[in-house]
Amino acid sequence: MNSILSIILKRLLIGLLTLWIVTIIIFAAIELLPGDIATEMLGQAATEESLAAFREKFDLNRPVHERYFSWLGGAIIGDFGISLANQRPISELIGHRVANTFFLAGYAAAFAVPIAVVSGMLAALYNGSVFDRVLSSSTLAAISFPEFFIAYILILIFSVGLGWFPSLANVDVDMGLGERLYRTFLPAMTLTLIVLAYMMRMTRAAILNLLALPYIEMAHLKGIKRWRVIAVHALPNALAPIINVIALNLAYLIVGVVLVEVVFVYPGLGQILVDAVSNRDVTVVQAACLIFAATYILLNLLADILSIIANPRLLHPR
Amino acid sequence: MTDLLLEMKDIHIEGRSDRQWKPIIKGVDLTLNRGEILGLIGESGAGKSTLGLAAMGYTKGGCRISGGSIHFDGQDLVGASNEALRQLRGARIAYVAQSAAAAFNPAYRLIDQYCEAPVKHGVMSRAEAQSDAVQLYRKIRLPNPEDIGFRYPHQVSGGQLQRAMTAMAMACRPDLIIFDEPTTALDVTTQIEVLAAIRGIVREYNTAAIYITHDLAVVAQMADKIKVLLRGEEVEESSARDMLANPQQDYTKSLWAVRDFRRAPPAARHLDxxxxxxxxxxxxxxxxxxxxxxxxxxxxxxxxxxxxxxxxxxxxxxxxxxxxxxxxxxxxxxxxxxxxxxxxxxxxxxxxxxxxxxxxxxxxxxxxxxxIKDIIGRPLEFFLGLKGRAKDVRIRELLTLIELDPDEFINRMPSELSGxxxxxxxxxxxxxxxxxxxxxxxxxxxxxxxxxxxxxxxxxxxxxxxxxxxxxxxxxxxxxxxxxxxxxxxxxxxxxxxxxxxxxxxPPHAPYTELLLSSVPEMDPDWLTGLLKERGAVVTSEEPL
CATH class of the missing domain: 3.40.50.300 (P-loop containing nucleotide triphosphate hydrolases)
Incomplete structure (x- = not known):
């Protein structure tokens, strides 16, 4: 067990190191933007006094490294500073939106992951059959369309046509869970369709890769049913690549939702990021970048650790 | 009740390559009585494994049984449904693969894999299967039979794994076991223990077996009768002792004769x-x-x-x-x-x-x-700086030297060559x-x-x-x-x-050399029995757990 603990610990440290480097890059990139932030925000006509006051308020007079460390220190405890555009604390501004984005991603994942893994297994089981081909080509078709297109098609069918679900996913804090799930159903479906194909195809391919191996043949020759051979003998050994592709897609669910959120007017991070970029609200952009980067790194870290645990050679050393 | 267990008649099996069905087995007959052990020998590509698997009504991917009949205990296997075959496999006909390390699922403990067949075939409950496993592990002389089942395949040595697989094949007490080169991947000293274990347990339960191998000396220890295959066709079959003492066909004789090559002492030793x-x-x-x-x-x-x-x-x-x-x-x-x-x-x-x-x-x-010309030409260019015509001439000389016709081989790809x-x-x-x-x-x-x-x-x-x-x-x-x-x-x-x-x-040998030399199977059907007697009942050269 010691070796596996030390491997996981090493991965954790590497993850933290990556995250730290990312904070430096984000901070430096914003610093390197041309022009003076105070002038940019207040306009050319601003007086010297108001510029000085702005700089004072946002700590722009202190040296770069001092500002970096106070920003980093704040970010660790969830305080991302103050929005340049409307002078409110960023955490207050984006707090519930972050929660909304994660909620939508989790909702979509709750559909996408089980559907992808099970249909991938079925496709492997009926490899080469009509079912396999239809499944593969329809999921491929789904990722070939841009996400906003899928979103509009779903709205057209389920909202305008059948009237089952609302086309606007305008949730608020006081809403109950049921209501929330109902209102966000269409965006969740859109995201599910987008991420399904990768995960399903990877599951199928990872399992098919194993089917020629002696221990799978052995299971067949022991008279084990085909479905059990796939689910019990092949799947556990195919987990590592599947976990990795799931983690990448989960990260995409969080980072890549901008367009879908805009289409459904969903109050998530995507909307505010779009606003912040057009307003040059750099502190909000910084915060959003940091959250996205942290999500990516943490999910990949989790996938790494799960893959290690899924390997019996590491889990049960000699 | 008749003694006949397996009857395969005029079996034809084809494999698909280059969009064509090509014959692998060309009309072979095989009969096996209860408790009888048939040795199936031949070179690689002779179709031994294909024929052995066909006895389970199974073919590898890309192969099919295109003709002939297979009857196991009166049941027709060629026309049988997949479900009927599935119920036979593991329960009444079991399989032991060449590489135990590859044939055990790395994700499960040995005992889980042992219990799977008896539980899924409804022969025993999990608890019964588990205690039965310990019994068989003990019979087959695995160290720590109580605990070894709770290990994962990678935690157990190759020889032990091969014995654990034999025990697993025995789990449902099948009527027939197909052994597909079970000791080929093992060292000679380990091979002995596995051979002894297999022979002991198969005899004890009066299980019929098809023992596939390319090693004549090994098959001599195991089989009651031997069938020789060459490129999908039977060369001859007879009882093991007759076959060893008095092979009839030229091909069989040539197999026997292989071990005769002796190098003459070197012409010139440069001791000075x-x-x-x-x-x-x-x-x-x-x-x-x-x-x-x-x-x-x-x-x-x-x-x-x-x-x-x-x-x-x-x-x-x-x-x-x-x-x-x-x-x-x-x-x-x-x-x-x-x-x-x-x-x-x-x-x-x-x-x-x-x-x-x-x-x-x-x-x-x-x-x-x-x-081929690039493969041989590369060192000529790299080490000797040969180019163009000089290189070409030298490649041809080298091909002649290794007894391959330059005109025929110089432009071939490796995939167009035999081993x-x-x-x-x-x-x-x-x-x-x-x-x-x-x-x-x-x-x-x-x-x-x-x-x-x-x-x-x-x-x-x-x-x-x-x-x-x-x-x-x-x-x-x-x-x-x-x-x-x-x-x-x-x-x-x-x-x-x-x-x-x-x-x-x-002689005299160093102790390890002695063990190594005495472990090499000999073409004498009584060799293993004699050796085991000589070494005593307990064979303990393998490292303990």
């Missing part, structure tokens, strides 16, 4: 010249673990030094050190009296040229995308550099006996003509007997005995 290669106090390993622990070896020009030992004894590590692929952690290497830099990269090209290597798997040692031809090309590639020392790493162990003999004869001829020196790494004692001048016996990274072949092979 000083050693060609000298290894002094060599230690080497991977990471902190030393695989080689103080090796001293002197090799005379023009001789063949055979290095024998089991897997893990350090033979191949020594080859890697001499090649400069693995820099040693201590000791020194001398070539023609001059010290060799430890890492191959530091050796001048001319020194690299003098030491060449031929690998075990010719399949993977040749780049599948290169033509033996590939190994010949590997030899030509080594010769192209004009070396004086060649390491042959198990060069014949992946080849059939007749082909292997051809390679040995070729190497012998080349040695005489070109004054080559060989280090011949092998685990096959018969090969050593036929080609070696000097023998080095290795165990656990040290040399336990070395000297001229005549000395090593005549």
């Amino acid at each position: 010249e000083g050693p060609l290669l000298e290894i002094r106090d060599m230690t080497a390993g991977y990471g902190a673990v030393d695989i080689l622990k103080g090796i001293n070896l002197t090799i005379t020009r023009g001789t063949t030094v055979a290095v024998v030992g089991e897997s893990g004894s350090g033979k191949s590590t020594m080859a890697r050190v001499v090649m400069g692929l693995l820099p040693p952690s201590g000791g020194s290497l001398h070539h023609n009296g001059a010290a060799l830099p430890k890492s191959g990269k530091q050796r001048p090209r001319d020194l690299q040229r003098h030491i060449q290597m031929i690998h075990q798997m010719a399949d993977t040692a040749l780049n599948p995308k290169h033509r 033996g031809q590939k190994q010949r090309v590997c030899i030509a590639r080594a010769l192209a550099a004009e070396p004086d020392f060649i390491i042959c790493d198990e060069v014949t162990s992946a080849l059939d006996q007749l082909v292997a003999e051809g390679i040995l004869r070729l190497l012998d001829r080349l040695q005489r003509e070109m004054d080559l020196t060989y280090m011949f790494i092998t685990h096959d004692i018969a090969t050593v007997r036929s080609i070696a001048d000097e023998v080095v016996v290795m165990q656990n990274g040290v040399i336990v005995e070395q000297g001229p072949k005549e000395t090593i092979f005549s």
Whole structure:
């Protein structure tokens, strides 16, 4: 067990190191933007006094490294500073939106992951059959369309046509869970369709890769049913690549939702990021970048650790 | 009740390649009574495994049974539904695969895999199966039968795994077990224990068996009757003793005769010249673990030094050190009296040229995308600077030297060659550099006996003509007997005995050499029985758990 603990610990440290480097890059990139932030925000006509006051308020007079460390220190405890555009604390501004984005991603994942893994297994089981081909080509078709297109098609069918679900996913804090799930159903479906194909195809391919191996043949020759051979003998050994592709897609669910959120007017991070970029609200952009980067790194870290645990050679050393 | 268990008549099996069905088995009959053991022998590609699997109504992917009938205990297997076949497999007909390490699922403990068939076939409950497993593990002489089942496959040694698989095949007490080369991947000393275990348990439960192997001496210990296959057709079948004593067909006789090749003593030994290669106090390993622990070896020009030992004894590590692929952690290497830099990269090209290597798997040692002329031409260009016409002429000379027709082979791809031809090309590639020392790493162990003999004869001829020196790494004692001048016996990274072949092979032996030599199966049906009696009931050479 010691070796596996030390491997996981090493991965954790590497993850933290990556995250730290990312904070430096984000901070430096914003610093390197041309022009003076105070002038940019207040306009050319601003007086010297108001510029000085702005700089004072946002700590722009202190040296770069001092500002970096106070920003980093704040970010660790969830305080991302103050929005340049409307002078409110960023955490207050984006707090519930972050929660909304994660909620939508989790909702979509709750559909996408089980559907992808099970249909991938079925496709492997009926490899080469009509079912396999239809499944593969329809999921491929789904990722070939841009996400906003899928979103509009779903709205057209389920909202305008059948009237089952609302086309606007305008949730608020006081809403109950049921209501929330109902209102966000269409965006969740859109995201599910987008991420399904990768995960399903990877599951199928990872399992098919194993089917020629002696221990799978052995299971067949022991008279084990085909479905059990796939689910019990092949799947556990195919987990590592599947976990990795799931983690990448989960990260995409969080980072890549901008367009879908805009289409459904969903109050998530995507909307505010779009606003912040057009307003040059750099502190909000910084915060959003940091959250996205942290999500990516943490999910990949989790996938790494799960893959290690899924390997019996590491889990049960000699 | 009749004694007849399995009857296969006029079996035809085809495999699909290049969009065509090509015959693999061409009309073979096979009958087996209850409790009888049939040995199925032949070279690779003879269709032994295909025929064995067909006895379960099973074919590998891309193959089909295209004709004939298979009746198991009165039940027709060719026309049977998949579900009917599934219910037979594992329950009444079981299978033991060649590589136990690959045939156990790495994700589950041995006992889970043992219990699966009896539980899923409804023969026993999980608890019953589990206690039954311990019984069988004990019968088959696995160490710690109570606990070994709770280990994962990678935590158990190869010989133990192979026995655990035999126990697993026995789980439902089948009427028939197909053994598909169960000991081919094992060392000789381990092989003995597995053979004894298999034979014991099969006899105890009166299980019929089809024992597939290419090793005549092994099948002689196991089988009641032997069937010889050649390219999908039966050559002959008779009782084991008759077959060994009195083979009828020429092909069978040629199989028997293979072991006769003996090399004449070398024409010229250069004893006066000083050693060609000298290894002094060599230690080497991977990471902190030393695989080689103080090796001293002197090799005379023009001789063949055979290095024998089991897997893990350090033979191949020594080859890697001499090649400069693995820099040693201590000791020194001398070539023609001059010290060799430890890492191959530091050796001048001319020194690299003098030491060449031929690998075990010719399949993977040749780049599948290169033509033969490129494979042989590369060292000519790299070491000797030959170009254009001169290179072409030399490639043709080399092909002639290895007995392949230049016009026919020079433009071929490796995939268009047989196993033996590939190994010949590997030899030509080594010769192209004009070396004086060649390491042959198990060069014949992946080849059939007749082909292997051809390679040995070729190497012998080349040695005489070109004054080559060989280090011949092998685990096959018969090969050593036929080609070696000097023998080095290795165990656990040290040399336990070395000297001229005549000395090593005549008693008294060092204890390990004795174990190694006595473990080599002989073509005598009573050899195993006699040996087991001699060694006593308990066989304990394997490392304890």
